[in-house]
Amino acid sequence: MSSETHEFKAEVAALLNLVTNSLYTNSEIFLRELISNAADALDKARFQALVDTSLDGQELESQILITVDKQAGTLTIEDTGIGMTREETAQNLGTIAHSGTLRYLEEMQRARAAGESSGAVEPNLIGQFGVGFYSAFMVADEVVVTTLSGKPGSEAVVWRSRGDGSYQVEPGSRSQRGTTIVLTLKTEAKEFLDRWRIEALVKRYSNYVMHPIRLRVIDEQGEDKDPEPRQINAASAxxxxxxxxxxxxxxxxxxxxxxxxxxxxxxxxxxxxxxxxxxxxxxxxxxxxxxxxxxxxxxxxxxxxxxxxxxxxxxxxxxxxxxxxxxxxxxxxxxxxxxxxxxxxxxxxxxxxxxxxxxxxxxxxxxxxxxxxxxxxxxxxxxxxxGSVIKEGLHTDGGQRAELTELLRYRHVADTDDGLVSLKDYVAGMGEDQKYIWYVAGPNEAALRNSPHLEAVRAKGEDVLLMSDPVDEWVLQSLSEYEGKSFRSVTQGELDEPAEDEDIDDKDDDSDDKDDEAKAKDKREPSPIDPLLNLAKVVLGDRVRDVRASKRLTESPSCLVDAAGGLSRNMERILRMAQPGTKLGASPRILELNPDHPFVTAASKISETNKDDPRLAEWVEILHDIAALAEGTVPDPAGAAKRFTKVLNNLVAG
Structure with missing residues (x-):
C-alpha cells in the first residue's frame, strides 16, 4: 500500500477553519474531545468482543495513555480500542462531521429493528457529531494518527494533516489494535506539556470516564519520568x-x-x-x-x-x-x-x-x-x-406553590427563643375566635418583637408571624391565604375592620381609598379624646393621613399604621432598595393614639379646656416622635431630642 494525498471534501479548508476557531471557545477542550473519542473506541471494542470472538486484541487491557514529550514538543493520546481500517480512516477523519460513532449506532439500531441484535448490553457512546477530533488543530501544527483495526486481516494506517485543507494516508507499522494520536503542539500551546496542566484537565473533564487514563512524561533531556505510568482519573462515577x-x-x-x-x-x-x-x-x-x-x-x-x-x-x-x-x-x-x-x-x-x-x-x-x-x-x-431563597419560589413558580407553602417557616411572637413555626402549626394553634393569620413586617426582627402594633393581638393571646426578609411581602402577594385563613398585617387598617378582600355591603367597586376612609370615619364611634385628635390633625397637617383613637394599643401611647389596602411602609422601603434611582416618596400614615394612656388622657383634658395651651402642639409632636421611634426611624431626630429634653427639664423643675 503506497502513500496517497487527498483533498478534504466539501470546502474543508474553510470548514476546518470554522471548526477549530469558532466552534469551540476554549482551546483546552481538545483534550476532553480526544479522550472521549478514545473512550468510545474502547467501548466499541468491548462490545464487539462480546459478539465477535474473532476480534483481534482480546487480551488487551482497556486503557488510555497520555504521553507528554517535552523534548519533542508533542502530546500523544493512545488507546487500545477498536481501531480503524484504511477505509474507515478516510471516512472518519477525511470527512468533517462524518461520525464513525454515529454510523456505528445507526447500524446497531438497524440490526435491532431487523431482529439481528445479539442481546448484549449496548455501549454508551458520546462522539456522535464527527467534529471533536478537529479541535486538535486549535493547539497543534500537525496531527498524526496511527491506527490498526481489530478486524482480522487489517493493516495499520497512518493519517496526517497540518489542517491546511489536505491530508495524507500511508501504511503504518502499528502491531496492536487501537489508535495513537500525536499532536505537534503550537508554540502558544506549550502549556499542555506541563504535567499538572494535563492532570488538572483530566480531573476536570474526564475524571469519571470508566476506563483508566494514565500519564507518562518525558522531560527536556528525553528521560522518561514515568516508567510505570500512573492513573490520573477516578474511573468510577x-x-x-x-x-x-x-x-x-x-x-x-x-x-x-x-x-x-x-x-x-x-x-x-x-x-x-x-x-x-x-x-x-x-x-x-x-x-x-x-x-x-x-x-x-x-x-x-x-x-x-x-x-x-x-x-x-x-x-x-x-x-x-x-x-x-x-x-x-x-x-x-x-x-x-x-x-x-x-x-x-x-x-x-x-x-x-x-x-x-x-x-x-x-x-x-x-x-x-x-x-x-x-x-x-x-x-x-x-x-x-x-429560607429567603426558597421563598422566591412562591412568587415565581406557581406550579410548585403548594409544596413550597408547606416548607415556609417563620419566627413568631409566641416563641421568644427564635424558634420557627410552619403555617400548618400556626393555624393548628389558632383559637376558635381568631379569624386571621397575623403578621408584622419590617427590616429588624428585634424591633418587630417590641412593636406597639402587637399589643392588642397579644393581649387576646393570638400569635403573630415576624417577617423580616425583604422577600416576605412579595411572597404574600402570591399567597393570600392558607387553609381558608387570610393573612393580615397588624400594622394596616383597624384591627376590627374586615380584611381588604372581604365583602363590605356598602362598598362600591369603583370607590377609591378616600371614599373608603370617609365611610370608615362616618362609622367611627365618638372617642373621649376627640378634641385631642382634632388638634393633632391640625398640628401635624399633611405629615399624617389621619389621626384616630387606637384599638390596637394597650401599653404604648401612640403608633403609626398603614392604610388598609395601601402599600405598607416596609414595602415602600423594599421598592426603594430594588430601584434606588427612582423617586418613591413615603406616603403619609395614620397616627393612632391610645385613649387609655395617661399621657394621652392628660393631653386630651387640657385640649378640652384650653385648646390654645402651647404645650399641646409640643405634646402632639412628641406622640408622633414616639410612634416613629418605635419603628426605628425618626424624621427629625434633632427636633425630637429637643422636645424630649424640654419635657424632662419641666419634670425636674416641678
Missing part, C-alpha cells in the same frame, strides 16, 4: 453506583469535591439526594443541600450543578437544571440521553432538559419536606441559611 454500595464516607469525600475540595467542620450537608431516573429520560443525579450558604449564592456567575454526558463533563455550571429558588443545591447530573449540540458547550433547547428539571425540582422539594418532618432542628438550620 459515584453517582452511577447504587447507594447500597456506598458508605457515608464516600458521599462525604465527593461532597468535598463538589464544594471545591475543602469543607469546614460542622458544615456537612443538611441532606443529599441520590437517584437514577429511566423515564422519560435516563439520567443519574447526586445532589447535596450544603451545610452553609455558598459565598456566591447571590452572584450572577455563581456555581451550579455540573452536567455530564456519559461521564464526560459538558457544562460545569448548568443553571437551567433547577429553578433559581433552588440555586443553593450543589451536585452532578449525568444523562445518557441528553442531546447536545456539536460543540457540547451549549445545550440545545430540548424537552429532555425540561424533563430532567421537572424531576430534579420535584425530588428536591420532597427531600426538603422529608428533612422538615424527620429533623425539625436540622431543617431550622437549613431554613436559616436558605
Amino acid at each position: 459515584i453517582w452511577a453506583r447504587s447507594s447500597s454500595e456506598l458508605e457515608d464516607s464516600d458521599y462525604t469525600e465527593f461532597y468535598k469535591h463538589v464544594m471545591g475540595g475543602f469543607v469546614m467542620p460542622g458544615d456537612e450537608p443538611f441532606a443529599r439526594l441520590h437517584f437514577t431516573a429511566d423515564a422519560p429520560i435516563q439520567f443519574h443525579a447526586l445532589l447535596f443541600v450544603p451545610g452553609r450558604a455558598p459565598a456566591d449564592l447571590f452572584q450572577e456567575d455563581r456555581k451550579a450543578l455540573q452536567l455530564y454526558a456519559r461521564r464526560v463533563l459538558v457544562v460545569e455550571n448548568c443553571d437551567t437544571l433547577l429553578p433559581q429558588y433552588l440555586r443553593f443545591v450543589r451536585g452532578v447530573v449525568d444523562s445518557q440521553d441528553l442531546p447536545l449540540n456539536v460543540s457540547r458547550e451549549m445545550l440545545q433547547e430540548h424537552k429532555s432538559l425540561a424533563a430532567i428539571r421537572r424531576q430534579l425540582t420535584r425530588k428536591t422539594l420532597k427531600l426538603l419536606a422529608e428533612l422538615a418532618e424527620e429533623s425539625a432542628d436540622k431543617y431550622a438550620k437549613m431554613w436559616n441559611e436558605f
Whole structure:
C-alpha cells in the first residue's frame, strides 16, 4: 500500500477553519474531545468482543495513555480500542462531521429493528457529531494518527494533516489494535506539556470516564519520568453506583469535591439526594443541600450543578437544571440521553432538559419536606441559611406553590427563643375566635418583637408571624391565604375592620381609598379624646393621613399604621432598595393614639379646656416622635431630642 494525498471534501479548508476557531471557545477542550473519542473506541471494542470472538486484541487491557514529550514538543493520546481500517480512516477523519460513532449506532439500531441484535448490553457512546477530533488543530501544527483495526486481516494506517485543507494516508507499522494520536503542539500551546496542566484537565473533564487514563512524561533531556505510568482519573462515577454500595464516607469525600475540595467542620450537608431516573429520560443525579450558604449564592456567575454526558463533563455550571429558588443545591447530573449540540458547550433547547428539571425540582422539594418532618432542628438550620431563597419560589413558580407553602417557616411572637413555626402549626394553634393569620413586617426582627402594633393581638393571646426578609411581602402577594385563613398585617387598617378582600355591603367597586376612609370615619364611634385628635390633625397637617383613637394599643401611647389596602411602609422601603434611582416618596400614615394612656388622657383634658395651651402642639409632636421611634426611624431626630429634653427639664423643675 503506497502513500496517497487527498483533498478534504466539501470546502474543508474553510470548514476546518470554522471548526477549530469558532466552534469551540476554549482551546483546552481538545483534550476532553480526544479522550472521549478514545473512550468510545474502547467501548466499541468491548462490545464487539462480546459478539465477535474473532476480534483481534482480546487480551488487551482497556486503557488510555497520555504521553507528554517535552523534548519533542508533542502530546500523544493512545488507546487500545477498536481501531480503524484504511477505509474507515478516510471516512472518519477525511470527512468533517462524518461520525464513525454515529454510523456505528445507526447500524446497531438497524440490526435491532431487523431482529439481528445479539442481546448484549449496548455501549454508551458520546462522539456522535464527527467534529471533536478537529479541535486538535486549535493547539497543534500537525496531527498524526496511527491506527490498526481489530478486524482480522487489517493493516495499520497512518493519517496526517497540518489542517491546511489536505491530508495524507500511508501504511503504518502499528502491531496492536487501537489508535495513537500525536499532536505537534503550537508554540502558544506549550502549556499542555506541563504535567499538572494535563492532570488538572483530566480531573476536570474526564475524571469519571470508566476506563483508566494514565500519564507518562518525558522531560527536556528525553528521560522518561514515568516508567510505570500512573492513573490520573477516578474511573468510577459515584453517582452511577447504587447507594447500597456506598458508605457515608464516600458521599462525604465527593461532597468535598463538589464544594471545591475543602469543607469546614460542622458544615456537612443538611441532606443529599441520590437517584437514577429511566423515564422519560435516563439520567443519574447526586445532589447535596450544603451545610452553609455558598459565598456566591447571590452572584450572577455563581456555581451550579455540573452536567455530564456519559461521564464526560459538558457544562460545569448548568443553571437551567433547577429553578433559581433552588440555586443553593450543589451536585452532578449525568444523562445518557441528553442531546447536545456539536460543540457540547451549549445545550440545545430540548424537552429532555425540561424533563430532567421537572424531576430534579420535584425530588428536591420532597427531600426538603422529608428533612422538615424527620429533623425539625436540622431543617431550622437549613431554613436559616436558605429560607429567603426558597421563598422566591412562591412568587415565581406557581406550579410548585403548594409544596413550597408547606416548607415556609417563620419566627413568631409566641416563641421568644427564635424558634420557627410552619403555617400548618400556626393555624393548628389558632383559637376558635381568631379569624386571621397575623403578621408584622419590617427590616429588624428585634424591633418587630417590641412593636406597639402587637399589643392588642397579644393581649387576646393570638400569635403573630415576624417577617423580616425583604422577600416576605412579595411572597404574600402570591399567597393570600392558607387553609381558608387570610393573612393580615397588624400594622394596616383597624384591627376590627374586615380584611381588604372581604365583602363590605356598602362598598362600591369603583370607590377609591378616600371614599373608603370617609365611610370608615362616618362609622367611627365618638372617642373621649376627640378634641385631642382634632388638634393633632391640625398640628401635624399633611405629615399624617389621619389621626384616630387606637384599638390596637394597650401599653404604648401612640403608633403609626398603614392604610388598609395601601402599600405598607416596609414595602415602600423594599421598592426603594430594588430601584434606588427612582423617586418613591413615603406616603403619609395614620397616627393612632391610645385613649387609655395617661399621657394621652392628660393631653386630651387640657385640649378640652384650653385648646390654645402651647404645650399641646409640643405634646402632639412628641406622640408622633414616639410612634416613629418605635419603628426605628425618626424624621427629625434633632427636633425630637429637643422636645424630649424640654419635657424632662419641666419634670425636674416641678
